[in-house]
Amino acid sequence: MSTLIASVGFGLVTASILALAAVGFTLQFGISNLLNLAYGDTMTAAAFAAYLANRAGADLWLMLLTGGAFGAVVSLALNRFVYTPFRRRKTSLFGMVIVSLSVAVIVQNLLLAGFGPSFFTYQIGQSRTLRAGSLALTVNQLLIIALAVAAMLALHLLLTRTRLGKAMRATSTNPSLALGCGINTPRVVGMAWLLSGFLCGVAGVVLVANTTAFQSTTGNDFLVLVVAAAMLGGVGKPYGAMLGALVLGLVTEIAAGIIAPGLKEGFAFALLVLVLLVRPQGLFGDATSRAVAA
Amino acid sequence: MSAAAVFYLTTLLVYVGVDILAVWSLNLQWGIAGIPNLAWILFQSAGAYTAAVLTLGPSSGNGGFQSYIIGARLPFPLPVLAGGLVAGALAALVGLVVLRRLRGDYQAVVLLVITVTATLLVENFPRFLNGPAGLALIPQPLSSRFASSIGYAWFYVALTAAVCAVVYFLVVRRITGSPLGRALRATRDCDFAAAALGKNIVGLRLFVFVVGGVIAGISGALLVEFITAWSPGGWMYVESLVVFTAIIVGGTGNDFGVMAGALLVPVLFNEITRYIPTFGSPYLVDALQWVVIGGLALLFMWFRPRGLFPERRRTMALGGPGTTVAGPGQAGVEAGRAGASQGSGAGTSTAAGGAGSGL
């Protein structure tokens, strides 16, 4: 039982990291109808940027900012200079997968070429472990959870209270109608990529801050879990991604704690395949959602 | 020729053969039928692992440092055939789950997740296929029959070539050159229209997915019996991108174009790195190789998405209005039907011709 409670604690941390990543990923899909497989490697790149900042003396907060800013810029550039031109040429949906996969491979291997195959760590100091019964989390981990909650809240406010947020939702649902309503679609799309890129970068830094060491493949390894969380909730639905992240985060850590640590992602994927068989549009998607029928 | 040169050449030729089988299999699935099979490498691996565990003999052998299932010592060519069959069965299973009316990119990502899950399973159940270390010391088939290893090397080249020929004439050409291939291409171009014309698109896709899977499995089995080792590090999902790039570069849908792609992408790439002086550390050349592959894919997707040798246009004899044209090798066509359509055709052709000019 105590293992279960401890696992729940870890599950919340993983869920937080996943939430930050999955929401960014799903926002990109929502606004551009694109499964950005370079997302994981963008996370890694941001993590490396934060690493360099760390080496220059930055603390965790500055690293988060650096990573987020780096992720934002890279994502924006990616959409403007690679994805949009290809989409304008009416590249097929799978063609875009090849494009984003190629970008992913390029980014990951440039990082490998630049930094080498070794493992790197952040110097952010050991934080104290706080205990409450069987729950044992470090201060940094609690910070991660708090950060994720704050980000989700901020995003919720953005989407529901601000003009930009509403414009983003409109463009996601019906781009041509949004354009017809006078929404500056290219600008809204750009802001969406900037925002989701920021989440991507922050998620990358947070992912690394929670593990002992990272390398050029870390973000990409995490990508599959991110995609799974987004798909579970219904691609394009931010709240779905949050729920998907929570479910998968808990499932993986509980499975790791109780059953087998090495296979923990396996349970997440098995759950995803099951859901896709029963309800391919995910938990929140509608039956006519774009992810389903061709 | 020195022994070293012979070994180099024969190894190269075996890789050429295996890569050609690989592009043919993915070309059937994707180039012809439009299935975005990002899990392709899984089927080559299934074939390789199957052949391996059917050739290795019991796992207690060799000091028992490897653990794996089965461990038979079947004579050649059974392990290779079994490799194809198991890969085909796996393709059937995966196809049944994934090949519904999901949109292309969604399907691709699900296949990607399946591939990653498979890697996870193999690595975490070491008694299945020896986990992350993979299998090694796989005995080469019929090697005892050959006195010299040079002789054996040439034998294996001939074997690979023979398999390629059989696969091409009995499978690839039979599909792509037939009305079945046409139906697959129609499904690729507009699946809902194909269905509305009576094509069972799910059945068609499953069929070609399995056939492609079998060929991929055979390619894996052939390869593993030659290089005698196989591990998870060698079949990550990115490996499928190499085959896709080969097809994109060579010519999607073109049987000979993709062969050129196989020569240019996987083979050329692996060989070029031999001749570049090693600069920096070994990982650097490897990493740059991948950067170039990704860049090549992007370049061709942008400048020449149809590839170097695009899909051939299949032209047919059309005849003019009012003339009777014999079909290929068939002069005595049902005169009634042909006559009737020709007759009314002749009658209305002037009117149609007039309207035609307004099109």
Place this chain on the structure above:
Amino acid sequence: MTAPAPPPGPAGPPALLEVTGMVKSFGGAPVVNAASCTVANGSITGLIGPNGAGKSTLVALIGGAQRADAGRVCFLGQDITHQPVYRRARAGLTRTFQLSSEFARLTVMENLMTAAQGHAGERFRVLLLGKRSWRQEEARVLDRARGLLQRFGMTAKGNDYAGSLSGGQKRIVEIMRALMSDPQLLVLDEPLAGINPSLARTIESYLMDLNREDGLSMLIVEHELAALERLSDTVVVMASGRVIAEGELSDVLARSEVVNAYIVG
């Protein structure tokens, strides 16, 4: 191409297509709401109604592209409500599409030849038996396709990629392709939309020939009422997901409920 007419029963000949009580909702709102209609054998039936009436959805339900929430579709006396699209096509119900649906990377001839039903060359056993098992039938299909090309004056375009044709030419290919599949009922979704008037008249005359000479039945969704006046025997009027009138076009247009539907929209 003509189906033998079903023997007339006591109440008259059974309908070729019978649609009963079709219901389809998207996201909670019913787009088709208890719609029923019939298409008599040998007739050209129009399907009209204001925008958003649910015509395209009804056509999709008949063709099988959408699954109905409730209701029944009977074709040639068989309940096809739960049959997948391809089975309906094989039974003789061929549907055309509003959006571009040509096989772009196939030639026009290939587009037509693909539509042939039950081709031995499309069976999986081609893998085992090789070319000999389908060569003869292919020649027959080739001839039929050539004949259609001639009939519609498209011989010159036969070896062109279907994707390279103009919009109007693609429409004709679509119709030719539907004909190659040897249908008993042709369901046409706005065949004349966005086509220049002279070409539209040509297509009209083809459709009339097909009905009069070959006895091909049709269900045509169309906005151009003048064309339907010439073409159709009866029309079905839809509004807000329901069928509100059936009968000859001139009669139906005089009815107040139809006029109101068009004004209200």
